[in-house]
Amino acid sequence: MNRKPMVLEMTTYHQHIPVLLNESVEGLITDKDGLYIDGTLGGGGHSKEILKHLGENGRLYGIDQDDEALEAASSNIGDDPRFTPIKGNFGYLSTLLPPQTHGQVAGILLDLGVSTHQIKEAERGFSFQEDGPLDMRMGNLSGVSAYQVVNEYEYEKLRDVIFHYGEEKQSRQIARAIIENRPIETTGELQSVVSSVVNKRFEVKSLARVFQGIRIEVNRELDMLKRVMEESLEVLKPGGRIVAISYHSLEDRIVKRFFKAGNFEGKVEKDFYGNPISPIKPVNKQVITPKKEEVSVNPASRSAKLRIAEKIEGGDS
Numbered sequence: 001m002n003r004k005p006m007v008l009e010m011t012t013y014h015q016h017i018p019v020l021l022n023e024s025v026e027g028l029i030t031d032k033d034g035l036y037i038d039g040t041l042g043g044g045g046h047s048k049e050i051l052k053h054l055g056e057n058g059r060l061y062g063i064d065q066d067d068e069a070l071e072a073a074s075s076n077i078g079d080d081p082r083f084t085p086i087k088g089n090f091g092y093l094s095t096l097l098p099p100q101t102h103g104q105v106a107g108i109l110l111d112l113g114v115s116t117h118q119i120k121e122a123e124r125g126f127s128f129q130e131d132g133p134l135d136m137r138m139g140n141l142s143g144v145s146a147y148q149v150v151n152e153y154e155y156e157k158l159r160d161v162i163f164h165y166g167e168e169k170q171s172r173q174i175a176r177a178i179i180e181n182r183p184i185e186t187t188g189e190l191q192s193v194v195s196s197v198v199n200k201r202f203e204v205k206s207l208a209r210v211f212q213g214i215r216i217e218v219n220r221e222l223d224m225l226k227r228v229m230e231e232s233l234e235v236l237k238p239g240g241r242i243v244a245i246s247y248h249s250l251e252d253r254i255v256k257r258f259f260k261a262g263n264f265e266g267k268v269e270k271d272f273y274g275n276p277i278s279p280i281k282p283v284n285k286q287v288i289t290p291k292k293e294e295v296s297v298n299p300a301s302r303s304a305k306l307r308i309a310e311k312i313e314g315g316d317s
């Protein structure tokens with residue numbers, strides 16, 4: 001299988017500095033000749049480092065739903081026979097991987113969220129600091145765009161996206177203001193509408209939260225994260241690891257609970273004798289966060305949380 005991404009006419013790929021690079025790669029690799037998955041290839045920063053640690057029999061599949069990421073990563077990594085890029089959504093991990101790899105994977109890396117490139121490229125519509133079309137789709141595979149969420153969702157649905165996915169308290173006022181100002185065509189227009197109703201002291205935070213909420217809705221990020229957690233157990237071998245870097249509490253809660261219990265309630269089931277029967281166990285007791293030096297060089301890393309877990313023998317989903 002060799003699904004090379006198509007070559008796009010691209011200007012520049014805005015450089016993405018990989019977050020918690022050493023900590024994540026060290027936590028991931030347990031066998032230098034094993035098979036690994038980078039589920040969030042991006043610019044290939046983590047993948048390149050993983051390949052440095054693998055032997056000549058090691059293999060790496062790099063998944064991303066974004067053509068621009070696949071192209072940038074492929075040129076960053078160069079021609080390496082151990083590396084195969086795959087276009088797709090990691091939520092469908094088991095169908096993206098060849099069946100003979102199921103149960104053979106030694107480690108899966110997930111560096112969640114958006115890349116610096118996606119944020120900085122105004123045309124992608126992720127940023128309230130750049131004026132662009134209301135898009136926010138990470139790949140061209142996902143259904144709705146930010147335009148539809150902003151212009152077509154009814155009041156309750158829009159308010160809930162802003163409240164639950166953006167964790168923004170002024171969700172009601174913001175949803176009402178958006179509806180009153182429809183149609184809203186660009187990120188700049190959305191930014192002005194939101195700014196006109198939020199508390200000025202927290203304006204930037206509120207904008208970030210509203211944009212985050214819409215982005216999570218557009219890309220169904222939490223559903224896909226839950227899917228990839230469950231599908232990981234199908235493809236990992238016993239002792240294989242999942243390494244997840246999350247950037248906000250909604251993601252981190254899903255990862256933490258699943259790593260503890262193998263479910264999203266975080267409640268460990270027990271057998272008849274009271275022994276825990278989770279299919280997975282955390283490797284690091286404490287969450288790993290970036291050191292001060294990393295945050296000063298790369299402020300985008302400031303909210304990162306790294307967790308590592310291991311599939312237990314017999315822990316197939």
Ligand SMILES: C[S@@+](CC[C@H](N)C(=O)[O-])C[C@H]1O[C@@H](n2cnc3c(N)ncnc32)[C@H](O)[C@@H]1O
Pocket residue numbers: 016017018019039040041042043044045046047063064065066069088089090091111112113114115116138139224
């Ligand atoms: C934070 S960036 C990864 C950066 C990468 N680790 C690096 O060092 O260059 C996240 C990437 O994951 C991709 N992504 C996010 N959710 C995805 C999903 N559900 N399926 C596939 N790719 C996804 C995004 O398109 C983006 O390119």
